[in-house]
Amino acid sequence: MRHGRLMLSAALMLVVMASVPVRAGETPASALERLKAGNARFVRDAASALPIDAEKRQAQLKGQSPFAIVLSCADSRVPPEVIFNAGLGELFVVRTAGSVTDKAVLASVEYGAEHLKTPLLVVMGHESCGAVKAAVETKPGAPTMGPNLDALIGAVRSSFDRLTAPADLEHLRDAILANVEQVVNDILVKSAVVKHLTGAGELQVIGAYYELSTGLVRFSEPVKLATEPAHKESAAHK
Helix, strand or coil, X not given: CCCCCCCCCCCCECCCCCCCCCEXXXXXXXXXXXXXXXXXXXXXXXXXXXXXXXXXXXXHHHCCCCCEEEEECCCCCCCHHHHCCCCCCCEEEEECHHHCCCHHHHHHHHHHHHHCCCCEEEEEEECCCHHHHHHHHCCCXXXXXXXXXXXXXXXXXXXHHHCCCCCCHHHHHHHHHHHHHHHHHHHHHHCHHHHHHHHCCCCEEEEEEECCCCCCEEECCCCECCCCCCCCCCHHHC
């Protein structure tokens, strides 16, 4: 993520394309195309009217099989189901301010990836992110805002080490992209489940940036990890 382009660092570019479909007819590539197609409809103001009726609701009682996990900011302007024109049961959405991760967030992502066999994880930042803006404006030594907000700001500020530009409002987009990269890195470092599924080719992880002004979502290149032996069990099974 340099010069405003959505990229992942060389350290993260370590293969993640699934070698076999996770479920019949659905692969990381096809899931990503579904997201792009839904976003294209949203951008063109041609979003499909999604069926949310009694029959559709009843169908959800049988279980869920979302085609993508989306970890996004809790900002009210960034609802993934709307942005990707997706219906009930199609996206497994996890939202926190600044997309910051903790154990509950990681557990939610792991559930979607391992138990629901969802083949794609998207970490999506967005234009004018208030959490990143607050982190930029909060300087070291500033009065405390309370333990919870301080922890959130600290988590976002840790991503600024990835910046080549100054962490200021003039370079807010760069800071937002750096935070997306940091969240992706945190997930792969802190979740043995996600790292295993990614290395085994069962899950693809990708960063994204949503433009409030245009409605467009821009995606990074997939994260690449060295392929793990097929016989290796995930941490959750040990």
